[in-house]
Amino acid sequence: MKYFIDQLQQKIEEKNSRICVGLDPHLELLPENVLAPELLNDLESNQKEIAASVLKFNQNLIDAISDMTAVVKPQMAFYEKLGVPGMDCLWQTMSYAKSKKLLILLDGKRNDIGSTAKAYAESYLEQKNIAADSITINPYLGKDGVLPFLENKEKGAFALLRTSNPSAVDLQDLKLDDGRKVYQAVGAFLQEVGSNYIGECGYSNLAAVVGATYPKELKEIRAQLKSVFFLIPGFGAQGGGAADIKAGFDKNGRGAVVNSSRGINFAYRKEEYNNFGAENYAKAARAAAEKMKNEINDVLNQ
Amino acid sequence: MKYFIDQLQQKIEEKNSRICVGLDPHLELLPENVLAPELLNDLESNQKEIAASVLKFNQNLIDAISDMTAVVKPQMAFYEKLGVPGMDCLWQTMSYAKSKKLLILLDGKRNDIGSTAKAYAESYLEQKNIAADSITINPYLGKDGVLPFLENKEKGAFALLRTSNPSAVDLQDLKLDDGRKVYQAVGAFLQEVGSNYIGECGYSNLAAVVGATYPKELKEIRAQLKSVFFLIPGFGAQGGGAADIKAGFDKNGRGAVVNSSRGINFAYRKEEYNNFGAENYAKAARAAAEKMKNEINDVLNQ
Incomplete structure (x- = not known):
């Protein structure tokens, strides 16, 4: 029995990669050779065909990046949008990622x-044939809404602490009477709840989501929460850069992974990679993943 | 074009019923004549058969209670637990509820x-053939995470404000430096965001979830949030009673619905209704729904 967080930290070190590759099939960004654009004119009638295209896209992407990352993160909304065939595509994507020995953060x-x-938790972490290794959760309901995701120590949960979107400030920055802000109290709450689930690596199976788009907060939270592993979204398309995320790691370059979804999935659309051509979207994705992996390692070595 | 909240308020008045019937298929509570218990020994291999049983259970339930309620609320987790067949069951349950002219709160x-x-929002509110009328959401990400659910004025969203679980207090009761608690600030936030989406009935398409298990808070929030409609969960199995929820309504008996899931779905298991027998679970559910409807109307008329 190996703690989820130890599995993750070990795979990160084996691959020397601190990235997490989101699998976010924005339909309108898929290459035309994978998804015929006219299918989108009637999304509902074509759910099955579109879902099959998404699966093919994901499988090629996974083949291209599987040695570049420890973990992939399918964003459920984009699969749920394709109804029942979309959910089937999600499960098959997870199955394919597992066959490539990747960890899955759903x-x-x-x-x-x-x-x-x-x-x-039973739906996504405990199915016997295929299951995710971890899932993102929202902590607003408090402890009894979090604990069920931690019952199996081989699995983990990433709770929202500081999200990457502009409106994160609306509620997360409200000031408490003890001088802290709400997100800081959420952080302390997560560290406390997670303290019973700490693996050999010193981090807990209860991890947290902290956006790259708020580097000041990221630095401050890292200093406070010694045993909380971070998923750092917001790199790339949302505006966070490699220098911004350095503060999310501990002094040994551990304790975090940085997610990019659109920036890797659809790298072929960027000027930087358009010499690959749309048909080589997977090669472009691999190049973007490799660049991100190296940028993060470089900034951590500085 | 009729605002979601006006559709809901009108249907409540037509049926003179302020209940919402949750459709929460806890598998271990289903009657044996609907679901053979041995199927649960291997949930994954039997997903399809179990999902078919759940659909049959839901359809009978809907037939029995459709004149007793304006709205049904399927809890997605119990369908997601059955994988792809479970999602198919969810969509078919929604389709059946729509055929009975019920509103759907997903x-x-x-x-x-x-x-x-x-x-x-596109996944669940905007599909052309079948779609829910409204969905529950979590407000932790702030305004830009809420607005997409309000774009179509025929649809609505119910944001968590004060949840019904014991640990609701962990984060929702943190005290702010202006004297309010977090849930009160969330309430003010929801009222403000919702102010652009107010229907003829005076309530907004952005509604809120406020647990029956916290009657003091319910009363106080009702007084503060004049344009916010409430979904009140926690009645019955979680311990809230009719007297507790009176404070959630306005002086005209409007502005809220009270949810019961297990208490209606599995009424046949209660001593009070066990003369019906397990095979008549739908009749027992109808009796429990009628009783709850009348209890609420009575307490509002006192």
């Missing part, structure tokens, strides 16, 4: 009261 | 950054 931001949170 | 507590929140 990005669903699930949350509910205890008995229902348990049903979500 | 309980998924979805939440994400703006572009992804939009994908969730």
Whole structure:
């Protein structure tokens, strides 16, 4: 029995890669040789065909980046949008990623009261044939909504702490009477709840999501939360850069992974990679993943 | 074009019923004549057969309670737990409820950054053939995570404000430097964001979830948030009673619905209704729904 967080930290070190590759099939960004654009004129009638194209896209992407990353993160919304065939595509994508020995962080931001949170954990972490290794969750319901995701120590959860979007400030920056902000209190809460789930690497199976788009907060939270592993989204398309995320790692370059979704999935659309051509989208994705991996390693070595 | 909240308020008045019937298929509570218990020994191999049983259960339930309620609330976790066949069962359950002219509140507590929140709204509120009328959401990401669910004024969203679980206090009761608690600030935030989406009935398409298990808070929030409609969960199985929820309504008995899931779905298991027998679970559910409807109307008329 190996703690989820130890599996993750080990795979990061084996691959010397601190990136997480999001699998976010924005349909309108898929290459035409994978998805015929006219299918999008009637999304509902063509769900099955579109989902098959997405699966093919994901499999090629996974083949191209599987030695560049420890973990992939499918964003559930983009699969749920394709109805039942979309969910089938999600499960098959997870199955394919597992066959390539990748860890899966399922990005669903699930949350509910205890008995229902348990049903979500069973849905995605506990299926016998295929299951994710970890899932993103929303901590607003407090401890009894978080614990069901931690029952199996081989699995992990990433709770929203500081999100990467502009409106993160609306509620997360409200000031408490003890001088802290809400997100800081959420951080302390996560560290406390997670303290019973700490692996050999010193980090907990209860990890946190902290956006790259708020580098000041990222630095401050890292200093406070010694045992909380971070998923850092917002790199690339959302505006965070390699220098911004350095502060999210500990002094040994551990304790975090940095996610990029659109920036890798659709690298072929960027000027930098357009010599590959749309048909070589997977090669472009690999080049973008390799560049990001190296940029992060370089900034950590400075 | 009729605002979601006006559709809901009108249907409540037509049926003179302020209940919402949750559709939460806890598998271990289903009657044996609907679901053979041995199928649960291997949930994954039997997903299809179990999902077919759940659909049959839901359809009978809907037939039995469709004149007793304006709205049904499927809890997504219990369908997601059955994998792809479970999602198919969810869509078919929604289709059946629509055929009975019921409004659908899909309980998924979805939440994400703006572009992804939009994908969730498209997934569940904007499909052309079958779609929910409203969805539960989690407000932790702030305004840009909420607005995508409000774009179509015929649809609505119910944001978590004060949840019904014991650990609701962990984060929702943190005290702010202006004297308010976090949940009160969330309430003010929801009222403000929702102010651009107010229907003829005076309530907004951006509604809120406020648990029956915290009657003091319910009363106080009702007084503060004049244009915010409430979904009140926690009645029955979680311990809230009719007297507790009176404070969630306005002086005209409007502005809220009270949810019960297990208490209605599995009424046949209660001593009070066990004369019906397990095979008549739908009749027991109808009796429980009628009782709850009348209890609420009575307490509002006192």
